[in-house]
Amino acid sequence: MVTVNTNGNSQALIQVRGLNKTYRRGGEQIQVLQGLNLDVDKGDFVGFMGPSGSGKTTLLNLLGGLDVPTSGTVSVAGDEITHMSSGKLTEWRARHVGFVFQMYNLVPVLTAYQNVELPLLLTSLSRSARREHVEAALAIVGLKDRAKHFPRQLSGGQEQRVAVARAIVSDPTFLLCDEPTGDLDRKSADEIMELIEELVSRHNKTVLMVTHDPLVAARAHMVLHLEKGVLVEAKSRANVLAGGGA
Amino acid sequence: MKFSRLILSNLFRKKVRLVLTLGSFAVALFLFAFLAVVKDAFSRGGGIASANRLVTINRISIIQSIPLSYRDKILRIPGVQSVTHDNWFGGVYQDERKLFPQFPIDPENQRQVYSELIVPDDQWNAFLKDRQGAIAGASTAKRFGWKVGDRIPIKSTIYGGDGAWEFNLDGIYHGKTAQDDETQFWFQWDYFEERVPQSFKGQVGWYTVKLDSPDDAVRVAKAIDAEFANSPYETKTDTESAFAASWVKQFGNIELLILVIGSVVFFTLLLVTGNTMAISVRERTGELAILKAIGFKDGSILFFVLAESLAIALFGGILGLGLAMLAIPVLGSALSGMLPNLILSKVMLAGGIGFALLVGAASGLLPGIGAMRLRVVDALRRI
Numbered sequence: 001m002v003t004v005n006t007n008g009n010s011q012a013l014i015q016v017r018g019l020n021k022t023y024r025r026g027g028e029q030i031q032v033l034q035g036l037n038l039d040v041d042k043g044d045f046v047g048f049m050g051p052s053g054s055g056k057t058t059l060l061n062l063l064g065g066l067d068v069p070t071s072g073t074v075s076v077a078g079d080e081i082t083h084m085s086s087g088k089l090t091e092w093r094a095r096h097v098g099f100v101f102q103m104y105n106l107v108p109v110l111t112a113y114q115n116v117e118l119p120l121l122l123t124s125l126s127r128s129a130r131r132e133h134v135e136a137a138l139a140i141v142g143l144k145d146r147a148k149h150f151p152r153q154l155s156g157g158q159e160q161r162v163a164v165a166r167a168i169v170s171d172p173t174f175l176l177c178d179e180p181t182g183d184l185d186r187k188s189a190d191e192i193m194e195l196i197e198e199l200v201s202r203h204n205k206t207v208l209m210v211t212h213d214p215l216v217a218a219r220a221h222m223v224l225h226l227e228k229g230v231l232v233e234a235k236s237r238a239n240v241l242a243g244g245g246a
Numbered sequence: 247m248k249f250s251r252l253i254l255s256n257l258f259r260k261k262v263r264l265v266l267t268l269g270s271f272a273v274a275l276f277l278f279a280f281l282a283v284v285k286d287a288f289s290r291g292g293g294i295a296s297a298n299r300l301v302t303i304n305r306i307s308i309i310q311s312i313p314l315s316y317r318d319k320i321l322r323i324p325g326v327q328s329v330t331h332d333n334w335f336g337g338v339y340q341d342e343r344k345l346f347p348q349f350p351i352d353p354e355n356q357r358q359v360y361s362e363l364i365v366p367d368d369q370w371n372a373f374l375k376d377r378q379g380a381i382a383g384a385s386t387a388k389r390f391g392w393k394v395g396d397r398i399p400i401k402s403t404i405y406g407g408d409g410a411w412e413f414n415l416d417g418i419y420h421g422k423t424a425q426d427d428e429t430q431f432w433f434q435w436d437y438f439e440e441r442v443p444q445s446f447k448g449q450v451g452w453y454t455v456k457l458d459s460p461d462d463a464v465r466v467a468k469a470i471d472a473e474f475a476n477s478p479y480e481t482k483t484d485t486e487s488a489f490a491a492s493w494v495k496q497f498g499n500i501e502l503l504i505l506v507i508g509s510v511v512f513f514t515l516l517l518v519t520g521n522t523m524a525i526s527v528r529e530r531t532g533e534l535a536i537l538k539a540i541g542f543k544d545g546s547i548l549f550f551v552l553a554e555s556l557a558i559a560l561f562g563g564i565l566g567l568g569l570a571m572l573a574i575p576v577l578g579s580a581l582s583g584m585l586p587n588l589i590l591s592k593v594m595l596a597g598g599i600g601f602a603l604l605v606g607a608a609s610g611l612l613p614g615i616g617a618m619r620l621r622v623v624d625a626l627r628r629i
Contacts, residue, residue: 066622094541105536109255119540
């Protein structure tokens with residue numbers, strides 16, 4: 001269950017407390033996130049919406065350990081990541097986070113199989129064990145037969161499926177999806193969202209997703225709206241579909 | 247290694263660029279090898295000079311001769327084991343481009359003094375009995391396709407005479423080591439004395455003095471020069487290595503020239519490959535950011551970039567040195583007589599590989615550090 005604006009102790013998988021992020025641009029300070037509190041349980045599917053510059057991607061970067069907050073804490077499965085060194089944070093990301101980006105960001109000189117295998121190269125798994133994991137991940141996204149294809153030989157939707165397979169192959173604690181359908185047509189976007197829903201419902205994955213698309217956001221269990229760095233509204237799936245409030 | 251596929255895939259990402267960069271390395275390493283063998287050829291005189299040999303020349307210059315009568319006086323100096331003498335003949339065989347050194351030698355002492363140049367006994371004995379006899383170095387004989395028994399006409403450019411001097415090739419000498427000079431052509435002193443104009447008779451170009459012990463070199467050299475001080479033909483005696491070094495200096499400062507050319511090659515290659523690696527890394531900013539996002543550490547990113555540049559350097563270097571191994575014997579043969587033997591040694595090959603890897607590491611380091619310090623968030627924003 002997703003809880004916003006909480007200050008208390010909880011057993012939530014992801015706990016965000018008093019999160020602030022300030023950027024300096026020239027002589028000006030820009031506060032992107034302001035005292036954000038959030039709890040996300042295992043198996044939750046959370047969508048973040050809001051206008052450009054509202055802090056959605058910054059929040060995702062902080063949750064994924066790609067950036068560090070100005071103040072406040074992020075804890076995942078008991079690990080407080082905000083004070084980890086850069087090296088520790090990199091190790092932590094490898095174990096706990098699967099990323100899916102808008103532009104897929106596959107390595108063009110590697111096949112789908114090799115792209116999916118990348119996170120496993122950081123583990124001590126044997127070649128045969130890696131093969132099992134990669135084939136399983138490609139099977140989940142329905143691309144087992146495209147394993148030997150290079151990204152340029154795949155459609156946009158298929159590339160994003162490969163990116164999803166890369167994100168789940170190491171069985172991370174949670175997935176961060178930044179506009180996963182932003183570069184896709186409606187049909188491909190629906191396929192990707194079905195895949196993500198399946199990951200949540202059948203594989204009990206925890207997913208945090210940024211999107212501009214209300215139809216995509218409506219797939220999440222809970223949609224949080226950010227404005228000027230503040231969580232202003234939380235809607236359940238039913239309310240999003242109905243266009244109502246929380 | 248599990249990362250090898252990623253590194254190789256990135257290497258072959260832009261095939262034209264890869265070929266051009268490999269080509270840059272190959273050309274540079276070929277040039278490196280060529281400069282190294284030329285430098286070695288010029289400096290080898292000092293390297294292979296025997297420690298127990300001195301060379302005595304006219305104090306004014308080697309062009310001025312000294313009397314043959316000095317030989318016995320030199321032999322009487324304590325510490326001298328044997329003495330031989332030579333003259334620069336400067337003859338032309340067939341045409342002026344086919345240069346090789348010819349010397350009328352003192353057959354009695356030549357083999358004692360230059361014991362590293364081996365002539366089979368039967369050939370040497372035939373030479374001793376033949377007034378027009380000659381012995382050729384193996385590389386010169388090979389160059390002109392000579393074999394024992396051939397008649398060799400050489401036209402003198404210094405000592406005149408009607409028509410060519412005719413020689414019978416009685417033998418072929420070989421050096422004990424690859425570095426020994428096998429380009430010389432020796433013939434009988436008596437034949438030389440017989441044919442040169444009166445003004446040249448009884449005059450030698452230089453003496454080579456073999457010592458009982460290298461420890462006596464300074465003392466004996468001083469004694470020889472003192473013996474002929476205040477005479478019409480004062481002498482200057484040096485160790486053979488000092489003589490070889492001063493001979494090389496006549497061509498100019500070869501070492502400096504080679505150092506300058508080598509440095510230019512090094513920095514040009516560094517700029518070319520550094521620029522290539524920088525472009526290659528810049529093109530892949532997004533991919534590198536993703537690798538960092540999914541857990542590849544800064545050190546791994548630096549390793550990938552360095553591995554690529556080192557692989558290019560290694561393969562380009564091997565290619566260039568391989569070409570050099572094929573071309574240098576051909577070049578050496580074409581330049582025979584103008585330059586000493588061109589020998590591409592294992593040390594030079596190892597030095598070449600070391601040079602290539604140094605350039606590879608240096609050119610990959612800055613782009614690699616840049617990639618290593620890349621902030622994932624900034625890089626992803628640029629995609």
